[in-house]
Amino acid sequence: MGDGTVIGFPGGSARGGIPRVAVIGAGLSGLACAERLIGRGWPVTVFDKGRAPGGRMATRRADAGGGAEDAGPRFDHGAQYFTARDPRFRGRVDGWVAQGVAAPWTGRIVRIGKDGNVEESPGERFVGTPGMTAPARLLARSVAPRSGVRVAEVIPGDDGWRLRDEAGRDLGSYGRVAVAVPSPQAVPLLAEAPDLAAAAADAVMAGCWSVMARFPQPLGPDYDGAFVTDSPLSWIARDSSKPGRDAGGGETWVLHGSPEWSQRHIEDDPAEVIARLTAAFRELAGIGPAEADHLAAHRWRFSIPVRGLDRECLYDPERGLGACGDWCLGGRVEGAFLSGLALADRILADAGPV
Numbered sequence: 001m002g003d004g005t006v007i008g009f010p011g012g013s014a015r016g017g018i019p020r021v022a023v024i025g026a027g028l029s030g031l032a033c034a035e036r037l038i039g040r041g042w043p044v045t046v047f048d049k050g051r052a053p054g055g056r057m058a059t060r061r062a063d064a065g066g067g068a069e070d071a072g073p074r075f076d077h078g079a080q081y082f083t084a085r086d087p088r089f090r091g092r093v094d095g096w097v098a099q100g101v102a103a104p105w106t107g108r109i110v111r112i113g114k115d116g117n118v119e120e121s122p123g124e125r126f127v128g129t130p131g132m133t134a135p136a137r138l139l140a141r142s143v144a145p146r147s148g149v150r151v152a153e154v155i156p157g158d159d160g161w162r163l164r165d166e167a168g169r170d171l172g173s174y175g176r177v178a179v180a181v182p183s184p185q186a187v188p189l190l191a192e193a194p195d196l197a198a199a200a201a202d203a204v205m206a207g208c209w210s211v212m213a214r215f216p217q218p219l220g221p222d223y224d225g226a227f228v229t230d231s232p233l234s235w236i237a238r239d240s241s242k243p244g245r246d247a248g249g250g251e252t253w254v255l256h257g258s259p260e261w262s263q264r265h266i267e268d269d270p271a272e273v274i275a276r277l278t279a280a281f282r283e284l285a286g287i288g289p290a291e292a293d294h295l296a297a298h299r300w301r302f303s304i305p306v307r308g309l310d311r312e313c314l315y316d317p318e319r320g321l322g323a324c325g326d327w328c329l330g331g332r333v334e335g336a337f338l339s340g341l342a343l344a345d346r347i348l349a350d351a352g353p354v
Ligand SMILES: Cc1cc2nc3c(=O)[nH]c(=O)nc-3n(C[C@H](O)[C@H](O)[C@H](O)COP(=O)(O)OP(=O)(O)OC[C@H]3O[C@@H](n4cnc5c(N)ncnc54)[C@H](O)[C@@H]3O)c2cc1C
Pocket: 024, 025, 026, 027, 028, 029, 030, 047, 048, 049, 050, 053, 054, 055, 056, 057, 077, 078, 079, 080, 081, 082, 083, 149, 150, 151, 152, 180, 181, 182, 185, 208, 210, 256, 300, 302, 303, 304, 324, 325, 326, 327, 331, 332, 333, 334, 336
């Protein structure tokens, strides 16, 4: 197909039936896309390289030392919260709240300016409960993603597309493929549709270092989250102020390096990153001598798009290949969800009545 050959699926059907669909990525966009298609009776297989669904809507449990996974504090080290402005996403979020997997975060959020002045940053914000992965886990119940499978190749086959993993193992044959991974990871998977690969390559995603810190005592700041300028940090949050979190009498904080700082230090040693970002936090928040009893860092090579496409999704009906994700639309959780729905709708519309 790199030579421009096109695989046709007349009427959207493969062998007279509904085509099998592969969705690569079980973040919110892939899950939303898969759920929509499954709801219409389409056979869908979702692959994700991670251990659990959710992607960048991530929660990490720190092992407190006892070895049990549930023993330590928990941190949202990826997405911090989400907004719900579009009625379609708002309806879904209301459902999540009713089902106990999301709740409003009513913490005090501020902006700290260059000169240290503090301005309120009001707004309606939601979080997953008890962690950011919870909504994705709920969605995954109806989608049943295959975790721990990294798709390495999407190549033309007799019945449409064949997928292979890193070891060259065959992952099956599909009439439609939806690529729902960050844009730099999407580019090689879209290689057989050069126009789509070129569009994905146009999106730019920034890295982000995320530091997770637990303090045994409450700390001073009278805000729960702050957007920060003129600092190695761009965001700090008292994670334990979110609903459903328990820091055992202390406080958990998540500190995000700014896109510029993170990119400059992306290959640094995590211990060095922890030292630099906690020092910046100390200075900014004036937390005095308080010592953290847990510190960890996570490197996101692709965190948020600094240049998105401003398109709902990418889809080539001739090839039956498409892509969705926050880098197509909106750059955030809400955009990822809507992009996944948009791709499912394109696939359904293209198939006509099946
Ligand atoms: C540090 C950070 C802070 C953020 N803060 C916010 C915020 O406050 N508010 C907000 O709304 N958004 C925030 N975001 C962005 C938000 O997390 C994303 O917009 C959203 O989660 C993207 O969903 P997605 O489905 O597009 O991609 P992802 O969540 O990245 O899902 C992609 C999935 O694909 C899988 N994958 C990748 N390659 C392969 C492969 N080859 N084979 C199989 N599986 C693969 C990955 O494991 C992953 O699960 C933040 C993100 C980060 C990292």
